[in-house]
Amino acid sequence: MTVQTGEPQVAPTLDEAKLNGFIGRAVADWGALGSAALVRIGDRLGLYDALAEAGPVTSAELAARTGTVERYVREWLLNQAASETLSYDPASGRYSLPPEHAAALPNLVGGYELFLGAIRAEKRIADHFRTGGGLHWGEHDPDLFEGTERFFRPGYEQNIVQSWLPALEGVVAKLEAGASVADVGCGHGASTLILAQAYPRSQIVGYDNHPASIERACEAARAAGLADRVRFEVAGASTYPAPVTGYDLITFFDCLHDMDDPVGASRR
Ligand SMILES: C[S@@+](CC[C@H](N)C(=O)[O-])C[C@H]1O[C@@H](n2cnc3c(N)ncnc32)[C@H](O)[C@@H]1O
Structure with missing residues (x-):
């Protein structure tokens, strides 16, 4: 039984450090979401391939090599340097893709593609929270299928014949x-x-x-x-x-x- 006292509700005292820590985490999540889309764009437009081939480049040089518009490429490069995918040399104004990143990116991009595809079903998934229904694999955005193949294929190429089957x-x-x-x-x-x-x-x-x-x-x-x-x-x-x-x-x-x-x- 609830007793109505008529007392006004007292707002809880907020711990400012906790509040700021939580907001900071949310801002990092926004950055990751935005960067995920930009990674896909870089992959689609061949920007990573061009960086791997060309070595250190300016935004104008990268745009010229890839048939893209410098103004857009400049913003993309800023994001990629901020997320530490690319290195930036302020003295020359050139960006480069470290060889370790170039080696890992083709597989990692599949992971970005997969998650971006999955989150496109977010509204429908919210409905299923209410109804208890489910989403068939085939009802997802096609990026989920493409990303899954791209992400998992290298593991299969390296393991099925070499170690998984011999273990049976x-x-x-x-x-x-x-x-x-x-x-x-x-x-x-x-x-x-x-x-x-x-x-x-x-x-x-x-x-x-x-x-x-x-x-x-x-x-x-x-x-x-x-x-x-x-x-x-x-x-x-x-x-x-x-x-x-x-x-x-x-x-x-x-x-x-x-x-x-x-x-x-x-x-x-
Ligand atoms: C994460 S994907 C993996 C696909 C593939 N094995 C690979 O590793 O690239 C899961 C697959 O299971 C399939 N699947 C889900 N439920 C299924 C069912 N009941 N019968 C047959 N296939 C199903 C989906 O259509 C999808 O292709």
Whole structure:
């Protein structure tokens, strides 16, 4: 029971240091959001590639090399120097991309792309907080699909054949001799194509319930000259077809946690 005393509410005393610390953190978050979009812009327009090729450049030189407008490029460079992606030499007015950053950026950009794509669904996700509904992978902005592939592919290229499969007893020998493999939740097929490339005697099928991703995977297979070794089909993780003799290997790369029924998919 609430007792009304009629006493006026006393405003809480604010700790100024805590208040400023909190505001400071929010300002850093705004900076990160703005910089994320600018990283994508730099990638789209080839600004990083040009910096990696040219070495130290002024804003005018970078604009001339990339067919962009100096006024915009100048602001982009200021942001990139402030976020420490680029180095700036005040004496010459030139910006440069350190070789370590140039090496890491192509993969890191996928992470920026992925998160920028995901936050575009923010309004719809807020609605689901009210309804308890959910968002299918395929309902997201396409940048999420592109960014996911770009971010995860290097890990697959470095690990699937080299260490992950050898860690499973007897699996590599079966794949080399010719095994039947299902790559479930394959997305754009990065992992599926690596398997097809490495084990030409095996029958590899990639399944995903997102038709646009399967279309992209088929295109990638054709472009890599692997269309005769690998097949892609639209199918759900709990319902994809299986040969009578079953599969020798079923893989789920970075996808079980994205599925509406991960337990059902694992039982299949
Ligand atoms: C994070 S992505 C990973 C894609 C791919 N394995 C990779 O690593 O690039 C998750 C994938 O799971 C797929 N997916 C989600 N739920 C699924 C389901 N129930 N059945 C089949 N695929 C599903 C999505 O369409 C998406 O392509």
